[in-house]
Amino acid sequence: MLNIAFIGCSWTQGHKLQYTNTYPYIIHEQLNKDNVKNQVINAGREGASWINYPQTLEYMNNKYDPDVYVIQHTTPDRGMLMFTSPKSKYQRITRDHDVYDNYIQLWDNTQSYYHxxxxxxxxxxxxxxxxxxxxxxxxxxxxxxxxxxxxxxxxxxxxxxxxxHPLMFEKYKQTVDYCDMYVRRLGKKVIHLFWLDDSFVVDVSDSIIVEKKIDFDKYVIDTGYHFDKDGNTQLANIIKPLLS
Structure with missing residues (x-):
């Protein structure tokens, strides 16, 4: 079974979308149609910060042992996330929310955590x-x-x-590099997603700059750059060939 973990913020979780319209689920369904037995874990979380990505990676590795990690990176301004909620919320994951036939939605996409x-x-x-x-x-x-x-x-x-402050970006870059190194040392495949084509893109291999690949004017549904189902389908079509 191909075991795939998706880590990210509301762009991955699916902001105000049914879970079936998220790009991780669309990939899950595409693989099913290709008769590829798979399990997908969508660990996208509304308002997620790059600060908690290392802990999320460790949790995913220990609990699910994925073959492939798709890491959708946020931007450095998410560093203020813990300003509005207890620190412990962002340093450990306590439960799986829902399971649908080898598709796991780790967090309820109706929850809101403001970054x-x-x-x-x-x-x-x-x-x-x-x-x-x-x-x-x-x-x-x-x-x-x-x-x-x-x-x-x-x-x-x-x-x-x-x-x-330059240190904010430097800390963010170090976290991206750490995530890449962590997965590769496990001997697993990693795909990096950078949503926006801006100065926060970090030079790592096996990366996709989403804004360069997809017409945001056509598929973005709000000022937070969230996709509708069609936009997520476009993204799924880009990611799926890279999973093998």
């Missing part, structure tokens, strides 16, 4: 009175001793200074 992207940071810094921003502010206050103003000031500092 601090530039767009969201700007909305928080401006103290936008939207339901989303006010919910995030209240959650951070509930889980910390920070006041609303302290949260806003910290977000502004990250937006204007910290996210642009």
């Amino acid at each position: 601090l992207t530039v767009g969201l940071a700007e909305r928080i810094a401006n103290n936008e009175q939207s339901e989303l921003v006010q919910h995030i502010l209240s959650e951070i206050q509930r889980k910390s001793s920070l006041t609303e103003n302290e949260i806003i000031q910290r977000v502004k500092y990250w937006l204007e200074h910290e996210r642009l």
Whole structure:
């Protein structure tokens, strides 16, 4: 049986999509039609950060022993993910969510874990009175001793200074390199996905820059660069030949 693990954020998990419309599941079905016995584990997680990828890799190796790892890398700005939730959530995986005939969806794709992207940071810094921003502010206050103003000031500092610091990208690059080395030392195959064609692409072998391969204007459904089913089918068609 070909055992494939997919690691990533909501781009992999399937933001607001049924699990059958995610690219890991589409690959699973394509392999079934080709009479290739396979198991697919979709460990994509809404708001996942590159910070927790090493722990996720270790968990996947110990529990599932995949033959192939497809790692969809996020961008360095995800380093602020633990700002809004308990650290322990992102350092261990506690359970498998659902299993569908050799397809495992590790996390419920209706869950939300907010990562601090530039767009969201700007909305928080401006103290936008939207339901989303006010919910995030209240959650951070509930889980910390920070006041609303302290949260806003910290977000502004990250937006204007910290996210642009060269060390942020260097730590991100080191994590990408570590993930690549970890899988190769296991003697397993690894495929790297970089979603956007930007300065955060790391030079590693066996990598795909998704934005170069797929027309985002045609298949992206929101400002977070999430694909619809057709976009995920396009991506599945690109990845599948590389699995063998």
